[in-house]
Amino acid sequence: MTTEKSKTPVKFGASFTPHMVCSRYEEGKGWTSPEITDAKTFSLMPAAAVFHYGQAIFEGLKARRNPQGEVTLFRAEQNAARLRKSARRLVMPEISDEMFLNALRLLLEKDGHLTPEASGSGLYLRPYMFAEEAFLGVRPADSYIFAIIASPMAAYFSDDNGFLKLWIADSARAAPGGTGDVKAAGNYASSFTAQLEAKKHHCHQSLFLDAKEKKYIEEAGAMNVMFVKKDGSIVTPPLNGSILPGITRDSILTLGRDLGFEMKEEPLAIDDVFAAGHSGEIVEAFSSGTAVGILPIGELVRKGADGQIETVHFKGADQSFPVATRLSKALLDLQEGKAEDKHGWVKTYV
Ligand SMILES: Cc1ncc(COP(=O)(O)O)c(C=O)c1O
Structure with missing residues (x-):
């Protein structure tokens, strides 16, 4: 060491x-x-x-x-x-x-x-x-x-234009009643095939769908995800028993409300998210996790029903990911003792 x-x-x-x-x-x-x-x-x-x-x-x-x-x-x-x-x-x-x-x-x-x-x-x-x-x-x-x-x-930065590209995984991460909502080491081992798939398609990580219907977005291998709609609301998949309850996720739900955003926990069907990304109904997406923090997700990539690769872009209002940037700063300022800690979340150890 x-x-x-x-x-x-x-x-x-x-x-x-x-x-x-x-x-x-x-x-x-x-x-x-x-x-x-x-x-x-x-x-x-x-x-x-x-x-x-x-x-x-x-x-x-x-x-x-x-x-x-x-x-x-x-x-x-x-x-x-x-x-x-x-x-x-x-x-x-x-x-x-x-x-x-x-x-x-x-x-x-x-x-x-x-x-x-x-x-x-x-x-x-x-x-x-x-x-x-x-x-x-x-x-x-x-x-x-x-x-x-x-x-x-060091702070985590994506090597690609400052945003993440996620591949929609073919394999499942966690099934209902399994261990997806806890940090069992085996969950990570079983996500490695999807990680390889992601790399093969020039993506940083895979985004998993629910194991039963392969329809709803769950989370990535080590982070939760959130989507920003044109009306300003922010949606993240609900804790359904197979998603890890991220502490960052929970904190963003509270901080977002503090900042006046409408924060929703609702199922997000992958087809709807692709359609909403293409139509401009969803304007941004971002990650949520301790290691990566809040990073914009600029692209989702999948193999469509016809076998063709389909990419949807979330570029933010002016390609600058304003909502992810604002939330990231709010969270980081709080975590780094540069903003008022009204929820009592930060404790000094040394
Ligand atoms: C599978 C998974 N989802 C989400 C997260 C994000 O959790 P947290 O915000 O507590 O770091 C992590 C990281 O621990 C994770 O491993």
């Missing part, structure tokens, strides 16, 4: 701070107190359950510097709650808010000084948990590891 020098991070997730936090759970004993250690390798038995039955979940959040130079976190309790929900779904032990937030504090006290300063950058924190017990047999494990690692990251 690297480095004290990773102050100018280039690529997301490519370099890490020198420390990590670790805790171990054993049935009957509970969790050990999280401890800070040097970033190190894990020692696991070949039969460790995570390798075979996939009990692995994670979270992602970003520490940022405010103008006073303090290191802050945005709605970290929401990450704690989502990790518990993921744990319950995969029959793993839960972690209290207190333990989760203390573990984050421990790591930030040690490595928080490596939080980059530039606007939009931050120290990406990755809390995760996996099954440690060594056995073969299909049942939940009885011992687990919880850890947090940290990776300095």
